[in-house]
Amino acid sequence: MEQKVFDPTVQKALEQFKRLDEKITHYSSVIGLVDWDQKVMAPKKGRRVFAKATGTLRTEVFKLSVSTEMGDLLAVLTSPENFVSLNGVTKAKVREYKAYYQKSKSIPADLFQEYSILTAQANDAWEEARANNDFPHYLPYLEKIVDFKRKFAEIYGYEEHPYDALLDEFEPGLTVKRLDPLFAKLRESSVRLLEKIQNRGKRTHDEIFNQSFEIEKQKEFNRFILPIIGFDMEAGRLDETIHPFAQTVNTGDVRLTTRYIENNVRSALFGTIHEAGHGIYEQHVNPEFEESVLQSGASFGIHESQSRFLENMVGRSKEFWNYFYPHLKSYFPKQLENVTVAEFYRAVNTVKPSLIRVEADELTYNLHIMIRYEIEKALISGEIEAKDLPATWNQKMQEYLGITPNTDRDGVLQDVHWSFGGIGYFPSYSLGNIYSAQILRTIQKEIPDFYQHIGNGRFELIQAWLKEKIHQYGKLYTPNELIVKATGEELNAEYLVEYLEKKYSEVYGL
Amino acid sequence: MEQKVFDPTVQKALEQFKRLDEKITHYSSVIGLVDWDQKVMAPKKGRRVFAKATGTLRTEVFKLSVSTEMGDLLAVLTSPENFVSLNGVTKAKVREYKAYYQKSKSIPADLFQEYSILTAQANDAWEEARANNDFPHYLPYLEKIVDFKRKFAEIYGYEEHPYDALLDEFEPGLTVKRLDPLFAKLRESSVRLLEKIQNRGKRTHDEIFNQSFEIEKQKEFNRFILPIIGFDMEAGRLDETIHPFAQTVNTGDVRLTTRYIENNVRSALFGTIHEAGHGIYEQHVNPEFEESVLQSGASFGIHESQSRFLENMVGRSKEFWNYFYPHLKSYFPKQLENVTVAEFYRAVNTVKPSLIRVEADELTYNLHIMIRYEIEKALISGEIEAKDLPATWNQKMQEYLGITPNTDRDGVLQDVHWSFGGIGYFPSYSLGNIYSAQILRTIQKEIPDFYQHIGNGRFELIQAWLKEKIHQYGKLYTPNELIVKATGEELNAEYLVEYLEKKYSEVYGL
Incomplete structure (x- = not known):
């Protein structure tokens, strides 16, 4: 895409923005490589100290992304008279940095610091809790994380549901209003299909x-x-x-x-x-x-x-x-x-039907996600509290999958996500399935x-x-x-429902 | 080591210096890891772009090391009244950064830029020249590198021999005056020992x-x-x-x-x-x-x-x-x-005796280094020019090792070092041998x-x-x-000479 000629201020801002983007991306690329290395290659004795080295680099990326320089550049490039004239590529880059800048800037520094310490501790607490099947040990951390996330949702802002503010971090633009009907359709059809399969009683080898x-x-x-x-x-x-x-x-x-x-x-x-x-x-x-x-x-x-x-x-x-x-x-x-x-x-x-999400099959996997989605939504809106989680979890497992975990380790403690504050992340997995079926159809x-x-x-x-x-x-x-460009329509769960029904009708001779 | 209490300005400088040192070292540690990765692990298609990412990080390390912040901190910490009161560890850190800062700052930016471009090109030219056994192709680059190095030596400064300024980059404090007698003794004894071994005519299996x-x-x-x-x-x-x-x-x-x-x-x-x-x-x-x-x-x-x-x-x-x-x-x-x-x-x-340094045995290895050392010294002092290298090389090979390469590929073109400007590097290899024999004796x-x-x-x-x-x-x-602390005396080639004589007398029954 060709860029039109701007006045010198904008031209200079564009060049500076390009260099800053490049620097941030170069650093991120290095961080990606060393993260991989520490998981796959690094000898164990060096990891603790090296984590401090990558910490320095991560901090630098954060600082650059929320720097005054970035703020000033975004202000120039997103002003109404300038933004419309940017080419599509630059617009997209500006959109990405702006979203991150605004979110990061909106959280007061001390609150963010407190939150970072909490999630580091919560992750340790979760690991211990899971190892010892001890939800109460994890609970106070989880409660605080939920509090923070409720606060963040208010700070980020939303139109209808506070959970929208969190969803947006993982799936920009998605809302509860759009997601609820998609997931409801998928959930109902999956529960029905699972029942049919189980009633049919045909075994695979x-x-x-x-x-x-x-x-x-x-x-x-x-x-x-x-x-x-x-x-x-x-x-x-x-x-x-x-x-x-x-x-x-x-x-x-x-x-x-x-x-x-x-x-x-x-x-x-x-x-x-x-x-x-x-x-x-x-x-x-x-x-x-x-x-x-x-x-x-x-x-x-x-x-x-x-x-x-x-x-x-x-x-x-x-x-x-x-x-x-x-x-x-x-x-x-x-x-x-x-x-x-x-x-x-x-x-x-x-x-x-099985207790552990990551081991679930293609059909029941989405039901595991539904449970987490419904719990997250209710937590953020305040309908339930963290202490209610084991009971809610087990009841939903029984309702959707017909089984109940004997231990929290095989239930509410199984996933790492909440411990690092990743509330809003789980829907992505089922969204992936919905998108993929729509893509398959196209x-x-x-x-x-x-x-x-x-x-x-x-x-x-x-x-x-x-x-x-x-x-x-x-x-x-x-x-x-x-997805509209690729498939001609917005996200539609119908295709996944059809795909699953067709596949399992065949596999199980329904 | 405990640090004494300084006035607030110095105390602040010390803290800032520690943070800057940490940041530079963290980045260097990351660069070390990714350099390893690119040589050992990285798939080939990603390397070109990734080199730009590490380039950004390297540039940052350079910028930090020669930054105004570093200059100001070094000025505070090396002032006569402050430096004497620093503990040994801090003194050493200051010494390291100061040496690099002064060297880097002394070269005008445009000269350094020119030199960086030259060495990148020279490295390519050397690779081609070696592949095609074509010294004349490499010569113009080598001539320019020698010119630059002569200039740098003048800029860095030296007391007696311009080569001292280059040696110092690899072995801080070492001079031609100290090195000449060490190497002369080693060279003479090695040539003599080699002759004895060859006259003895005893073969190993x-x-x-x-x-x-x-x-x-x-x-x-x-x-x-x-x-x-x-x-x-x-x-x-x-x-x-x-x-x-x-x-x-x-x-x-x-x-x-x-x-x-x-x-x-x-x-x-x-x-x-x-x-x-x-x-x-x-x-x-x-x-x-x-x-x-x-x-x-x-x-x-x-x-x-x-x-x-x-x-x-x-x-x-x-x-x-x-x-x-x-x-x-x-x-x-x-x-x-x-x-x-x-x-x-x-x-x-x-x-x-063999043509290629990296394949040489423990005795003849040092003779390969002597040739390079003598050539480098003569190049920097202006006694010879780059065009004389093939002839000088072959003549010295004959003199010390009794063999003459048939091609420049197996002669003057065999090493990468000069192509990246590493004049002053080769002596380190024999210094290593001299140090090691002195350590062995202790x-x-x-x-x-x-x-x-x-x-x-x-x-x-x-x-x-x-x-x-x-x-x-x-x-x-x-x-x-x-070396004085570890062995009680300054570098002494005698121990290596004795060690080699003893070992080969035994191996070859001299």
Whole structure:
């Protein structure tokens, strides 16, 4: 995009803004790399001191983002007469920095300091509480975090629901008003579908996974599939961690991790495909956005849509396994000797209500999210208090999933998110699923033989489509703009509902 | 060390200086880590853009080190009335920053800019020239580098020889006047010793290394010896690169690399021991110096003394192999089936004049350095010009080593150092050898059964001695202060001369 010629003040502000953006992004890129290093590579004795070094760099990024310089530049560039004349790319950059600047500036420094100390302590308390199944130990911290978040919501401001202010951090522009009906539809249909599956009583042979799959072979197979499904191994790596993640350094350096478990071949397999979805997204961002705040994905929800799309819509499809199963079988001939591809496909699509979110299947996963969403909303609006959480949690688990945890460790204590103040984060996971089904429906319209491509192990056209319609844009568009541009309509849960009904009708012969 | 109470201005300056030192060191620590990452881990497509990110961080470190803030702080802290009252640690920190500040500030910005561009181009030109054996292609760059270095020497200032100003960058305080007699003695004795060895005509069985040693087994053996010789694997790593190096992140995170060659088991073996010498040094620095400029080794020469000590004095000793050879044999039973430990010991101490410095043995290595030292001195003083280099090089090779390279690629073009402006660097390598023999002589006085410890595979006492006498101090002392403190006298080449004569008399039965 060409930039029109501005008067010297604006021109100078634009150049200064570009340099500041570049510096912040360079530092963030370095922080991304060293974060990865400390989780994946660093020897343990150096980590404590190194955390102080990265702390210094993080503080610098924060200072630059809320500096007087940034404030002055944003004031010039967002003035009504100047902003309209900016090109789309600059507008998007200004939008990103402005949102962060305003949020950060609105919190008084001492309040933020207090909050930072609290979340560090709360994280430790949560770890201990989970280890000892001791919710009361965590409760006072959680209460304070909820208090802070209620305060922050008031400070940030919102139109209808205080939770909107928190949602906005993860999915810019999203509100309870828009989300409630989407989630209600998904929840009701999922509960109904789960009931139907359970009433049908048909079993899948997921016991085939209860065998030893040599880890070295698993590694080879994971490395075998990554480039085929579209991950560029010359622009990335695959390593191992207990908690898998994808970390971007830049578009030419995206690092995935996965976890190999000998008695659970599914863990690494779908974990790797999931993280590859995140990673391919970042590898495909327009190189012009590199060294700028636009270099990353549009939002948590959109990002999750790309990982879920690859993991579920692609990676748990019949065609995917028609292509890959003979390969998998050649890696594990004994373990899969008597398992047909049809059985394998059904096995990887087993539905089984379980207590732990991160182990949930494609259908029940969203119900876990619904529970957290409803609790968060009620906490922030003041309908419930932190002390009510174990009871509320267990009651909702029973209501939606038909099971109740015996311990808080397997219930309300299972997730780290609240301990670092990440209230508003959970909806992203289900948003990802909703987005991904909507994207699936569009891509199938535009590439009618979509699943044939997968069945032939050809991912080029599919990845090219995703790149063109979604990935290349980075943060150029807001999530809502992006999904409308890519699919022609706003977020619609209908497609996920249909997708799930169709898939499980087939898998379970409903 | 306790700090006395100063007036508020000085007290404030001290606090500010501490924070600035911490910030610079934090950034340097991050730069160290990401430099390692880019050489060892990073996928290739991301490196170009990431170099810009680290460039931003490097620039920031430079800016902080020569900032007005630094200048003002140094002015306060080095004023005669204040400096004398500082404690030793602060004095050392001030000394380090002052030296860098003065050097950097003395070069006009545009001259430095020009020089930076030149060295970047010269490095490319050198790579091409070496690949194509084309010295004339490199010559114009080298001429300009020499011009710059002559200019810098005048700007930095010196008392007797302009080369002193350059030496000082690598070995603070060292001069031609002190170095000339040390090197003359070493050169003469080495040439004589080499002649004796060649006249003796006795061969070692180094052909045993011309066999295939499985790389996986080599890796295992390298990992086996590292913790035994004193490298803490929980405070470090061992990885692979073409050019081995040691990189410190902090004292709890020191990363070594080595290179495995199937037909050259010596390469990784002695490379790893060498780098471990560097690495153990940094692991042993007093943790109180962490997050400060004192956290690293005293000088290039002292650092090299620690790697050479471990590689040569320890790692090529008879006792070392008395202990380790049975282990090595268990890793490579076939290759070493008919080789006795005495033969193996003699083989790893083979002397053979060769063209390439990095492949040279313990004796002839110093002669390679003498050639470079004499050339550098003559270039800087104007006795010779860059165009004379191939002829001078070949003539000196013939004179000292008795061989002449057929191509400049195997002669004057072999080293990278001059292309990045590193004139004054080479002497560090032989200084390391001289220091290490002097240290050996002291440690043998204080631990009379030094070589018995090695023969028993017990390195605790030896490493504790090195830690106490040398390693712990980091940059607290200048190299000269440190060697006097540790060995009771200034640098003396006599000990290396004796050591070499003794060793080779034995190996070659002179």
